Amino acid sequence: MDPQTAVFQQHRQRLFSLAYRMLGTPSDAEDVLHDAWLRWHAQDVAALDDPQAWLVTVTTRIALDRLRRAKTERAHYSGPWLPEPLTVDADQPEAQLERAESLTLTFLLLLERLSAEERAAFLLREVFDYSHAETAAMLEISEDACRQRVHRAKQRLREDRPRQPLPDTKAQHRLLERFVQALQQPDLETLRALFAEDALHVADSGGLARATLHPLHGADRLARLYLQIARQQRRYGVRHEIRQLNGTPALLSWCDQTLVAASWIDSDGEHITAVHALRHPDKLARLAAVTKAAAPASLH
Structure with missing residues (x-):
């Protein structure tokens, strides 16, 4: 494996987890990663100070564009739309880190209540633990605007969250x-x-x-x-x-x-x-x- 591919593979699980939480569909998440890989392959990696930040930024922006289109398409969907499951059972090694509430189907459905921009800011800040400054840079918005998006998202999720937020x-x-x-x-x-x-x-x-x-x-x-x-x-x-x-x-x-x-x-x-x-x-x-x-x- 060449060094450029090895770096991408090193961060692939994190990138997929982000794209899947953004879109709620494994196949769409894979498409996002494919597009991110093509842009990564065309990038001068040696010129990057932080390859992971670059990859997360590109993945987020591609997923944002796809989510905006998906929301338009889902407005014409026949009946309710539900997220598509990612895993059957949770005992595979790659699934060990995927047990958080943010991956449950109920929570993914709850994220549908957010705008695409709110969803991206919330996930980067609250689930993937990037700072407001880092999240703002990835989304190309001001830090104040980022804080506002995260605050609105958290407020909306608190209002709509099921009575049993952490499933027993x-x-x-x-x-x-x-x-x-x-x-x-x-x-x-x-x-x-x-x-x-x-x-x-x-x-x-x-x-x-x-x-x-x-x-x-x-x-x-x-x-x-x-x-x-x-x-x-x-x-x-x-x-x-x-x-x-x-x-x-x-x-x-x-x-x-x-x-x-x-x-x-x-x-x-x-x-x-x-x-x-x-x-x-x-x-x-x-x-x-x-x-x-x-x-x-x-x-x-």
Whole structure:
């Protein structure tokens, strides 16, 4: 490996982590890294005082441009949009540093509430621990403007943050096990008892699979929805598997060898407060390819 490539590879995981948190989609993050690599390859590396800062700056700016385009495209997306999982389980060596709250799918979805500029400033300052001065330089804004963006982002995230900001993974796993049992032996009251009174259901199909096109609210509505889903799944022999997605428990649903849904939950420790169901065939196909390379966890 030549020295220029070796430097890029040395920082690649950090660059990918930043791009993925910016965009919420692994394939988009890889595209950003490809563009960053092309610019790096054309750069006179010997003239750089801080290669990592240069790489982070370029990656951030490429991701910012892509995120601005993505926000425009998502405004015309069919139904809700959900981030795409990065990891199945969290026991691979490269995933050991990816267990923070900032990588959970719930938090990535929360970041969608921020403008592209706020998101970049918040991630660089609060997640990747660059100073306000360093962040401002990377974004080509004043330090005061950087502080304002980070402050607005933190304020908005505090307002919108779920009631259980740091997920209790053991409680989530227990609730998912109860959820699977209720799906296998569907009963309206059993299902209803799982959900908080103001529980939320959001599904992402991109208009390419059968799913709710708008968020649903309330334990009664969610119980009726999943009673219907459970009966359909029993008819088609759907099986369920509890795995780790981005460091927290999630439910994968399979029909034969096809992944038909990937769902993760928010909880208050006792009840499910939100269900996020990924039903987009393309996203599921990419996730299935990763999943099949790993041994199953909890099969039901």
